[in-house]
Amino acid sequence: MKSLKTKLALAAATAMLALGSSGIANAENPSWCGPKEASLALLDGYGGNSWRQVTTASGKQTASLCPSITKYEYADGQGDTQKSISDIKSMAAKGIDALVVFGDAGPAVLPAITSVFKAGKVIVPYRVDVGGKEGENYTKFIGASFVNDGENWGKWIKGILPNGGNLLFLSGPAGNSQGLDELKGLRNVLGPEYKFVNPEPFAVTNWDPALTQKVLTAEIAKNEKIDVIISDFGPSLVGALPLFNKQGKSIPALATSDGNSLACFWEEMKATNPDFKLFTVATGNDNVRLAVMHAVAAVTGGTPPAENIFQAPMYEDSVSGKPNPVTCRKDLPGAIYLSSELPDEDQAKAVGGQ
Numbered sequence: 001m002k003s004l005k006t007k008l009a010l011a012a013a014t015a016m017l018a019l020g021s022s023g024i025a026n027a028e029n030p031s032w033c034g035p036k037e038a039s040l041a042l043l044d045g046y047g048g049n050s051w052r053q054v055t056t057a058s059g060k061q062t063a064s065l066c067p068s069i070t071k072y073e074y075a076d077g078q079g080d081t082q083k084s085i086s087d088i089k090s091m092a093a094k095g096i097d098a099l100v101v102f103g104d105a106g107p108a109v110l111p112a113i114t115s116v117f118k119a120g121k122v123i124v125p126y127r128v129d130v131g132g133k134e135g136e137n138y139t140k141f142i143g144a145s146f147v148n149d150g151e152n153w154g155k156w157i158k159g160i161l162p163n164g165g166n167l168l169f170l171s172g173p174a175g176n177s178q179g180l181d182e183l184k185g186l187r188n189v190l191g192p193e194y195k196f197v198n199p200e201p202f203a204v205t206n207w208d209p210a211l212t213q214k215v216l217t218a219e220i221a222k223n224e225k226i227d228v229i230i231s232d233f234g235p236s237l238v239g240a241l242p243l244f245n246k247q248g249k250s251i252p253a254l255a256t257s258d259g260n261s262l263a264c265f266w267e268e269m270k271a272t273n274p275d276f277k278l279f280t281v282a283t284g285n286d287n288v289r290l291a292v293m294h295a296v297a298a299v300t301g302g303t304p305p306a307e308n309i310f311q312a313p314m315y316e317d318s319v320s321g322k323p324n325p326v327t328c329r330k331d332l333p334g335a336i337y338l339s340s341e342l343p344d345e346d347q348a349k350a351v352g353g354q
Contacts, residue, residue, distance in 0.1 A: 032293040033066030034301030038097040040069050040292070045084050045104025045128070047076035050335030050351045051233075051283065052102075057350035058342045059100065059288040068300040071096075081105040088112040088123075098122035098299035100291045107131040113138050122299040126291035127284075127310075129177055139298050142291040144310045146178045149232070149281050150185020152314050153255035156279040157190065157228055160253055160319060164193025165227030168219055170212065171202040172232070182232055197223045207233045213240035220247055228253045234280060235259030235334070241269075250275040257283040258315045261334030263326050266318065277319055278326055282312040282339035289341065315339045 042059045044052055056074060063069050073096060077084030084105055089112055091099055099116060103109045103125045110130045114137040116123050126142040134140055157167070169186070171179025179202045203219060205212040212231075219226070220243055231237055234256035244251045251273040256262070258280035266278045287310040297304040315338075316326045327338055336347040 029067065030065055030293075030302070032297040032302040032305060033068055034297065034299075034303075035068060036300045037068050037070050038296075038299040039071035039073070039095065040098045040100065040295060040299065041073040041075065041091045041096045042288070042292070043075050043077070043084070043087050043091065043099055043101045045077040045081075045102050045109075046079040048078065050333075051285065051337070053350045053352075054337055054340055054342060054347050055102075055285045055288050057346060058285050058340060059292050061342060061346075062289045062292040063296065066296050066300065066302075068302075069296060077104065079104070081108050084109055085112040088116060092116040092119060092121050096121070098295045099124070100288070100295045101125045101130075102288075103128045103130040110137060122295055124291050124295040124298070127287050140294045140304075140308065142287070142294055142308055142310065144178075144284060144287050144312065146181035146232075147185040147188070148311050149257075150182035150187075151189050152185075152281055153182070153230055153279065154186045154189030156255055156317065157194065157230075157253075160277055161194075161227055164191075164195070166195050166197050166223065166225050168198050168223070168226050168229045169196055169202045170198070170205050170215065170229065170231040170237075172205060172207040174204045178232060182230075186230070197226065205231075205236065207236055209236045209239050212236045213243070216240040216243055220244065220249075226252050228255060230254075231256040233257055234262040234283075238262055238265045238334075241265070245273070253277040253279075255279045257281055257312075258337055258339045259283060259334070260329055260332060260336045260338055263316070263338070264328035264330060264334060266326050267328045270318070278316065279314075279318070280316040280326075280339070282315045283337045284310065284312045285337055285340040285342065286310065287312075313339075 040063050063072050075087040107130055110132050113123055117138050122139045124140050125138055127144050183201050203215050205215050238261050241251050252275050290310050293305050316324050318326045332344055332348045333351055335351045
């Protein structure tokens with residue numbers, strides 16, 4: 001993953017050279033950056049946690065690689081659907097040419113997105129399914145392959161537990177499409193010898209650390225044996241996992257998404273918890289980069305990327321050390337994600353830790 005950061009640094013340096021001291025292009029721009037000048041805005045449904053802060057910084061940095069983007073703006077919907085709708089409409093009304101939208105409220109924001117698209121703006125929702133159709137309601141939808149995450153987790157689980165075992169799957173709000181897709185991926189790989197001990201389709205945590213602790217307490221009480229915990233937001237588990245030790249048990253194996261706080265927790269606990277193996281996929285901050293590239297290409301006349309679905313790569317494996325060993329940066333905040341292409345120190349600044 002560090003090689004991706006190296007590529008990004010080289011791209012940023014190229015973009016700076018492209019501007020030159022006189023602002024005249026003298027180096028090649030990214031292929032998705034066309035010659036037509038335009039403005040771009042990133043609209044977040046909820047920007048109030050470290051994952052969103054790192055994602056927002058990643059989106060801004062990506063836009064900065066194209067000198068044709070002469071103006072960049074950001075709006076935080078603050079978890080309020082009506083504010084998110086208002087943000088979309090007001091950005092378009094004040095003349096922003098292209099909008100990249102994290103539509104947390106799902107189909108509730110589709111009418112606003114559609115009205116902006118029909119007014120002739122480039123608008124690219126990403127990661128959260130808002131409904132509608134490409135070319136009718138918006139320019140492009142850039143999704144994420146959560147099924148792929150589930151399949152990667154499932155393959156690792158088969159490797160450490162070839163004869164089956166008891167699995168506890170935790171996800172976010174009830175019915176969220178991310179968790180359902182991840183479960184589909186898990187079931188694509190795992191047979192009936194792997195038993196899910198959680199309520200169907202997953203134990204609901206809302207990705208909230210306090211609720212996660214409450215849910216895990218109940219599941220430990222209900223289930224004598226949990227061999228693997230699967231979670232799509234690993235850092236939310238850090239406060240809850242010591243509950244196993246209070247019950248006189250080792251923390252079980254964990255298949256999840258990465259986070260510096262989780263890696264540091266594993267480093268601290270691995271010696272006294274022999275079952276605590278850890279496998280992570282990249283937590284997905286870079287999904288925004290693909291969305292921004294598509295929006296910039298459409299509004300500036302560049303060549304869009306071939307991909308329109310973000311696939312989070314496998315990141316850490318405490319068993320094999322591949323593609324990376326579990327890595328903790330104790331010198332930086334826990335609330336950063338070392339899998340992100342955004343340099344670690346820039347992430348620290350984005351979350352207010354440096």
